[in-house]
Amino acid sequence: EVQLLESGGGLVQPGGSLRPPPRLSCAASGFTFSDYAMSWVRQAPGKGLEWVSGISGSGGRTYYADSVKGRFTISRDNSKNTVYLQMNSLRAEDTAVYYCAKETPGAAVFDMWGLGTMVTVSS
């Protein structure tokens, strides 16, 4: 069974200067992880879906939304079947549920989603 399990969310101070900025993790199982590109998609409370970042199966290509470019970094460890999202310089508007999503082969369409992890940016 294909499964995606996110972790690492919580309450974070704006800017992240008073504690280490969060790194979200998404552990995958049930498929050959390195064969698939992965993405992070977020959803602010009561709002719609926003694509955040994507990474190719090998990890050699990464993509970002303009809203997070230069602040967030996506990476993956195929030996651990895990994709990460390092989040720096956090703002209140980054508050959202962050979903990990598996892409279909050859198309950035998401056929499997994790349950999400909540990140709250507040002082």
Place this chain on the structure above:
Amino acid sequence: DIQMTQSPSSLSASVGDRVTITCRASQGISNYLAWYQQRPGKVPKLLIYGASTLQSGVPSRFSGSGSGTDFTLTISSLQPEDVATYYCQRYNSAPLTFGGGTKVEIK
């Protein structure tokens, strides 16, 4: 960036009604368009990709059409379990973008 505009933002229809949701791209995206269903409190679920290809396991009452800039998601006979918010998503190039969503309720 290419923007995706959905209409209406919400609708209310009776069980058995035909429901149509529209998604418009600010530039042509060929058929690189997907539709998702998000039931209340649940994660999104892929319904359609390639504008008109039904994802495995999705009921046949769902269908998609369109190409270029104008796309449609149709539910041929609305069922109670179709209460959800529906999102379109373009995937012709990064950054990927979603439409604002259409909330479907039962009248």
